[in-house]
Amino acid sequence: MCTHHHHDHDHDHDHVHPTRPELDGPLTYHQRLEIAVRELLIEKGIVTADEVRRAIEAMDARTPAQGARIVAHAWADPAYKKKLIEEPREAVLELGVDPGVTKLVVVENTDKIHNLVVCTLCSCYPRSILGLPPDWYKSRAYRSRAVREPRKVMSEFGLEIPDDVGVRVHDSTADMRCLVLPKRPKGTEGWSEEKLASIVTRDTMIGVAEARIP
Amino acid sequence: MRGHHDMGGEPAGPVERTEHDYAPWEKRVDALLVLLSDRERNLIRTDELRKNIEAIGPDAYDKMSYYERWITSVTANLLQRGAITADELGRKLAEVEQREKDGLL
Structure with missing residues (x-):
């Protein structure tokens, strides 16, 4: 619910209205730290405010829809599927998706093998393709138990x-990201x-779900 | 010795399928990392991000949220690389705090 407060008394608009839509209370230490570091970097000319904004926009544009498009194309075109598994970077680039700077590995689920992706040490994830990982992917429970x-x-x-389908768990690293x-x-x-792309969800590309007809 | 971050195979409770939309400050931390790690700036590498996260003590590691660990690590790396100094950071943090008190943030 939007709780907009209406003032019906006389109200001089000469004071500062803090605009802090992200925050209800005072800043946390780490939020202050982010502001301080960012401002220092801008003052030193290491980054610009505009570059920060553009990096956020680029991040918001990376969503599981990119991965779904890749999977759907692989389902529809066997030659592309072969390429996606053998030369993932090139295959992904071919569809205009940035494969990121790390090595990309694509693992195929079959009637015999189901693949699951985790990063036990931290949170490595094919971000350039799927966007930012969900919270549970970074949780202690998932990281500890998935393997x-x-x-x-x-x-x-x-x-x-x-039981007759084997399970392979892939532990991603800082240099290698897996896509199911x-x-x-x-x-x-x-x-x-x-x-086809409409039934390829993020979770199917991590391996915690299967693509299904709704 | 096994590091605190190295939790693969350890016992743990059920996976809580939580998700949240990232807050603007979290996205800015992410953006800073992306920019600082590009080829041109090269002020942090993924292994350095991890090294500094792994250096966070076990208690702090568990108390911090994901992007709190990241900004902690990025800051440590910028100090280690000499891109910013502890003095500059201390002064800037005090200034940010003052601006917040003055309602200017």
Whole structure:
């Protein structure tokens, strides 16, 4: 609910209205630290305010929709799928998506193997393709348990992997990021790439979900 | 010795599927890292970001949020690289605090 406060008394608008839409209370130490460091860097000419704004815009533009487009194209075109697995950087670039500076690995889910991605040491994630990772991906619970009891973790996401399907867990690093190529569901034959992309969610590309026809 | 950050395989509770929209200050921290790590500036590398995060003590590590760890690490790296000095940072932090008190932030 929007709680806009209306003043009906006489009100001189000569005082400063603090505009701090992101904050309800006083700044935290780390918020002050961000401001201080950013301002110092701007004063020293190391970055400009405009560059910071543009970097945020670029970040907001990176969303799982980019990954979905890549997956849908791979489902529709076997030659592209082969390239995506063998030369992921080139394949991703071909669709106009930035593969990032790190090594990119694409792992394919099949009837025999299901892949799951984690970063146990921190939060490495194919950000250039999927955007920023969800909170749970960075949580202690996910990072600790995904490598020891992946099936249990996936079942907490509502994904049950049959016993005859192997599970491979990929621990990302600072230099290597993994993207899961989910299995194309049966019943999607003849679908346009756009329609295919609509069922490729972020979680299917991390491996905690399967693509399904809604 | 196993570092506090090195938690792969450790016991832990259920995965809470929390998500939040990143706050503007968090996005600015992310943007600073992106800019500082580009080829032209080269003031922090991913391994340095990690090294400085891993140097945060276990208690602080658990108390801090994700981007709190990042800004802590970025700041430490800028100091280590000599891009900013502790004096400059101390003065700037005091100035930011004063501006906040004066309602100018």
